[in-house]
Amino acid sequence: MKTAVNMSRNPVSTRTTTPKTTEPITTTEALNAVIERFRSASFLAVDTEFMREKTYYPQLCLIQISDGDEAVCIDPLAQGLELGKLWDLMRNEDIVKVFHAAHQDLEIFMNLMGDLPRPVYDTQIAAMVMGQGDQVGYDKLVKAVLDHDIDKTSRFTDWSKRPLSDRQIVYALDDVIFLAQLYPIIIDRLDKQGRVAWLADEFDRLASPDTYRTTPEDAWKRIKIRHMKPPAMLRLMHLAAWRESEAQTRNLPRNRIVRDETLIDLAGSNPETRSAFSKIRNFPGGTDGKLIDPVLKVLAKTATESLADVPARDNGKRPKRPPVAIMELLRVLLKHVTDDHGIAPRLIASADDLEALALDDNAPIRALDGWRRDIFGTPALKLKNGKTAIAIENKKIKLIDL
Secondary structure, three states: OOOOEEOOOOOOOOOOOOOOOOOOEOOHHHHHHHHHHHOOOOEEEEEEEEEOOOOOOOEEEEEEEEOOOEEEEEOOOOOOOOOHHHHHHHHOOOOEEEEOOOHHHHHHHHHHHOOOOOOEEEHHHHHOOOOOOOOOOHHHHHHHHHOOOOOOOOOOOOOOOOOOOHHHHHHHHHHHHHHHHHHHHHHHHHHHHOOHHHHHHHHHHHOOHHHHOOOHHHHHHHOOOOOOOHHHHHHHHHHHHHHHHHHHHHOOOHHHHOOHHHHHHHHHHOOOOHHHHHHOOOOOOHHHOOOHHHHHHHHHHHOOOOHHHOOHHHOOOOOOOOOHHHHHHHHHHHHHHHHHHOOOHHHOOOHHHHHHHHHOOOOOOHHHOHHHHHHHHHHHHHHHOOOEEEEEEOOEEEEEEO
8 A cells, every 4th residue: 555645855846736645554564664764854844634623632633744755644543553653753853843833733742742843843933034924824835935826625624534535635745745845945045034043932932841731720811801800810710720620631622611701700700609600691501500519619719718829910900001102103113123024023022012112121021132132122222212213215114313
């Protein structure tokens, strides 16, 4: 049985016809043979297909890998398939693992391997310093760099069903075939532009296991909330921790346990009896719900705890707001700098970073460190402190030293 698609070694050539469809690798013997061939590669393009709609943890359904010569699909659902040597390959630090939009893929590997592939390169992040904008899609990047249109008709498909169709296999292989062609071109461009080092801290964040761990105690940080009084905030923190533990234990999506808005309602209203749950929006099962007793226990325990655990930003004090005029000037400067350098604004500073900078010249933000300080932080401080002015010349923004 054939298990791979042969590819040209030339990284800038693009496949313009559909490859002959191949069967996914389903046996340990076939997988180990491919792994042996991949051991000599300098990089591997990697992608996964998974399902997550009904579970807390993503269900891995397919793994695609290419070294630029060969592309394979591995079926992790195949009975008896042992993936131990594949995990060893992912840990091989002599081989760069190339992903596009790596976060969810790496989360899967973290769950299954217990650690992360290394080293890792994310072409979506790299594209942010190539003038491709923030979070550019794989198909758009392939079109921009390789001038090839990818068929995405199989994007929304059930990857857990077997057998997989020929169209699904072709779609899956395309995700690494063109990724293997993108990578050498991207690193060459960034090297010539002197921007390779600009990505270091972004890739360091990807390579940190803490990026993919959600402890119940930190689960409240995922919930979008407006300002809450400290007692309600403390209740929300404990309710979110309880829900996270339930979701992890039962392997169900968080909102299948209790929705965010319901947690917020519970934290605000603090029901003390079963009948009081009739006033809680969308509580599972209403006053007969099986979760009422666990929730009442969480709320009762919270009532005995100190408000000292409530984060400072939710301690009942209204946060200081920066002057609107300074914020507007910093936004204009950020847009000017990022357009001029072809960089996604998020890579320089977030909205919170701009607020911090507007309030404090020594704010602990990335925009005041390294290359970011050189191209944005220093000009921003000069603008804020009246040492630089913004002017318009020939319909373009220009900075003038005062």
